[in-house]
Amino acid sequence: MSIVFTEKDKVFSLHTKKSTYQMKVDQYGFLLHLYYGRKSRGCMDYLLHYADRGFSGNPYEAGEDRTYSMDVLPQELPCQGTGDFRSSAVAIKNSDGSYGCDFRYQGYRITKGKYGIPGLPAVYADRDEAETLEIYMEDKVTKVKVTLLYGVLPKLDIITRSARIQNNGAGKIYLEKAQAACLDFVGGEYDLLCFYGRHTSERNVQRTPIGHNAQVIGSRRGTSSHQYNPMMILAGRKTTEDAGSCYAMSFVYSGSFKGEAEKDQYNQTRMLLGLSDELFSYPLETGGAFHVPEVVLTYSGTGLAALSQNLHSCFQNHLCRGKYKDKARPVLLNSWEASYFDFNGESIYQLGKQAAELGIEMLVMDDGWFGNRKDDYRALGDWYVNEEKLGEPLAGLVKKINELGLKFGIWFEPEGINEDSDLFRAHPDWALTIPGRDPVRSRNQLLLDFSRKEVVDHVFEQMCRVLDQGNIEYVKWDLNRSLSDCFSRNTADQGRVQYDYMIGLYDFLERLLQRYPDLLLEGCSGGGGRFDAGMLYYSPQIWCSDNSDAIERVSIQYGTSFGYPVLTMGAHVSAVPNHQTGRVTPFHTRGVVAMSGAFGYELDPKKLSEEEKQAIREQIREYKQYGSLMQKGLYYRLTNPAKEEVGAWEFVSQDGDEALVSAVMLKVHGNMPVSYIRLKGLKPDSLYREQKSGKVYPSDALMEMGIPLPVEMGEYRAYQMYFIKVEE
Incomplete structure (x- = not known):
């Protein structure tokens, strides 16, 4: 016992x-x-x-x-x-x-x-x-x-x-x-x-x-x-x-x-x-x-x-549950950084067409598809499809995306509400505000009072009416502000509101997954604002950060790895100059970093060169090749990117026979010394072949002294090495 x-x-x-x-x-x-x-x-x-x-x-x-x-x-x-x-x-x-x-x-x-x-x-x-x-x-x-x-x-x-x-x-x-x-x-x-x-x-x-x-x-x-x-x-x-x-x-x-x-x-x-x-x-x-x-x-x-x-x-x-608990997640393309609010049904279809040609498996239509949503000042809470903007019913768009061989996903922010919305005009008391005081706005929005069952029920019914319109297999659940005006008109005991809000949220999520058991739910709160074990019970992946810059993501994913499985971290290859930092990094580097997570893309393929498009096909091939190792293997942090000039990490199979090492040069200097990356978790007194080079290395030397990274000109180079134990 x-x-x-x-x-x-x-x-x-x-x-x-x-x-x-x-x-x-x-x-x-x-x-x-x-x-x-x-x-x-x-x-x-x-x-x-x-x-x-x-x-x-x-x-x-x-x-x-x-x-x-x-x-x-x-x-x-x-x-x-x-x-x-x-x-x-x-x-x-x-x-x-x-x-x-x-x-x-x-x-x-x-x-x-x-x-x-x-x-x-x-x-x-x-x-x-x-x-x-x-x-x-x-x-x-x-x-x-x-x-x-x-x-x-x-x-x-x-x-x-x-x-x-x-x-x-x-x-x-x-x-x-x-x-x-x-x-x-x-x-x-x-x-x-x-x-x-x-x-x-x-x-x-x-x-x-x-x-x-x-x-x-x-x-x-x-x-x-x-x-x-x-x-x-x-x-x-x-x-x-x-x-x-x-x-x-x-x-x-x-x-x-x-x-x-x-x-x-x-x-x-x-x-x-x-x-x-x-x-x-x-x-x-x-x-x-x-x-x-x-x-x-x-x-x-x-x-x-x-x-x-x-x-x-x-x-x-x-803790994670559902269809995708033990299953590889589809590689997705999200529309947000490709078009923000500026899209229609035809542009979404064209985005899907390009995604299918590259081997991407899912297209996600982000914010802007509902109500009178032209920007982030209006329409949160009005969860009905803007067919005029799309130019067709949602069911037709989903069907066309599916016919391309792609799964279809969609963005929601069920907890948020704009004052310029039909829902707020009908039920202003459903928002969390303090009587007699002007509310604190954040991202031009307020929060709905999810401590009230009638509010949760109403939004749940709205959301289901949308999801029932087609074969929607993924939902990105977002939340883009903190709770500040903590007052509910439903109780005299305001000290219960925050806890009851979470009970209402969890009730909503549980009902959603019971009704749509095959749905892949990705949690998000301005990226990583609600990356916790509680959300993993409902969403087996969470958007790790709104910062998709590959170099910044090395540190963000490093810190996240102390407590959370790597494949729960939503991670995308995005365009350069990066939309959050303005940094320019090699396409290969962006792929290496994003591949150590729930993999996807956040860009407009039509703006890519043919070389970059081919790189996407190769990245997806490698992601599929290494997927089982990354999902089931042991994860090791090989360096501390906050203190060292290289960020490096490793996946090792449970039996120690395979290892995938990824490394990113974070800083470059003149006359630069060699960086040696020490591997972990290999079988002692064994030999391992690195698959791309074909070279054979002794395991004890790899773990004791490491493997040298090439000294090359240019910023932010990345390297990926796949080792397999040699049968003797």
């Missing part, structure tokens, strides 16, 4: 292939965290230390024992009001107006399979792939009950953590803070890796030592955001890609969040991740329950690469 309860010590041990997570119910009913790390056996309560600490209070039951304090002990569920002055996981305003909660152990249950969470995305697994631990905690004064949920996927070295909070007392309470997971470490020196950015520059890696201060990341934007990603890594000071201990937390949620890491006055480190407590005050009537979105935990004792690979395997195989 992967979950073991030892009655004698009242210790829970959660075992995966390479890790152990352990906690203990102590004599007062507190649930203490003991250990998370390399797989071990036995009881680790010897790590607990008791001493009389000045100004660290003691529970009443401890009597005269001043050595016992929640301000010092490591905990699974640190609560506000128990004398622990570190960051708490749960805070409650009680029905009598007091603040505080004190949850004590009541019992447990172990079951086969992985728990689910009503209305929320979550990791899933078959009965023989996982076990679930439920630990029941209760505040004896207020009768509020917390069920801690642990899912253990032992083969993947994955543990998930969630909670259900239920008000069994008399009177309404308010949940003021709800973190899904807490890790307490009684010693050690750690760094925090977080992933920050902005629109068109997402998921930059920042690594900072954890000192005697609180490091806080998060989003107040109503989405997981471009600004911070809802993932954190705690790493030993000397941990590298290939050695050392590290821990990851990834939040399976797409709204506002908060992550915290701090070292306390006794050099203990605490890390928490969960819902943002700003604009959050969730009411629970008697009998009401609240479900905290889950956090995915994983540990590696062999460096950051293995940590990422654990998350990649979990998300790709136990």
Whole structure:
């Protein structure tokens, strides 16, 4: 069994292939965290230390024992009001107006399979792939009950953590803070890796030592955001890609969040991740329950690469769903940078005709096909086809595109609304605005109140009427602003609106996929503004960034790879000069970078030379050739593009017999030294043939010293090398 309860010590041990997570119910009913790390056996309560600490209070039951304090002990569920002055996981305003909660152990249950969470995305697994631990905690004064949920996927070295909070007392309470997971470490020196950015520059890696201060990341934007990603890594000071201990937390949620890491006055480190407590005050009537979105935990004792690979395997195989979970995605051409709003049905058809000639498999019609949509000032919310603009019904255009041998896709932004729209004129109260105040506009638009079921239902029906008009096999779901005017006319408790908005969004997405099970949904929020594990449950690929510049994408995709499978990253070859940076890069380089993602094009083929068109055909051929390796292989970061002059990465088959290495020269100098790229994951004491050159290389030398890149004139050269193990 992967979950073991030892009655004698009242210790829970959660075992995966390479890790152990352990906690203990102590004599007062507190649930203490003991250990998370390399797989071990036995009881680790010897790590607990008791001493009389000045100004660290003691529970009443401890009597005269001043050595016992929640301000010092490591905990699974640190609560506000128990004398622990570190960051708490749960805070409650009680029905009598007091603040505080004190949850004590009541019992447990172990079951086969992985728990689910009503209305929320979550990791899933078959009965023989996982076990679930439920630990029941209760505040004896207020009768509020917390069920801690642990899912253990032992083969993947994955543990998930969630909670259900239920008000069994008399009177309404308010949940003021709800973190899904807490890790307490009684010693050690750690760094925090977080992933920050902005629109068109997402998921930059920042690594900072954890000192005697609180490091806080998060989003107040109503989405997981471009600004911070809802993932954190705690790493030993000397941990590298290939050695050392590290821990990851990834939040399976797409709204506002908060992550915290701090070292306390006794050099203990605490890390928490969960819902943002700003604009959050969730009411629970008697009998009401609240479900905290889950956090995915994983540990590696062999460096950051293995940590990422654990998350990649979990998300790709136990979070993504649908037809394209295990299937190669079609190579697409998106119309946006080819024509923006300036298109009609004939120009879309001509774009499709050119795409078909190049071997592209899908055409996507982006923003501008609906209502009176001439620009981004109008018509969001009016989801009916502008047949006058297209010159024909949508069904006819889709049929013509299909007859070219192409799949057809379309763009939506269901959460947005323009004031200049039929929907706003009919239902101005459906927009999130604050009464008596002028709203904050962003990209000339507002947001619909998805916390209201009638709003979600209306937009869902509009969208279905469009999708039912033809064989539409792909939807790009976009969102182009943050949530700022957080007020719903549907409730007196405004502290529930952001969470209920996400429940409404997830309900919409689930219904959409149930109705159209073969639909390929690509998430987007101005590119990477909602690139999180929660969205991957519905969309197996997410537009990684609105920045399609190949050189910038090397860094963006590098940072994203720490937590997410590479093939979930929408990545396109775009025109030059690039529309975001003005940079000019070789066509081959753009292909190499985009090929390490969900591959496609964002350009107008008629503006390409014959040489570039031939390059597209070759890129698609190679993408198909390497597709299985990239989808099922192990991913390695070979360089750090923020610190080195070359960006390089590698896919290695699970058996180690194949490897695909990609490298991009980011900087060029006069009299430039040679760059050597060290490979990883090959079988020791073996020989590998590089297929294009035919040369044979010893694996140990490739991993120890590397392979030299050519020293060539010209900026931003890229190289791709495919190695196959030689049978001896």
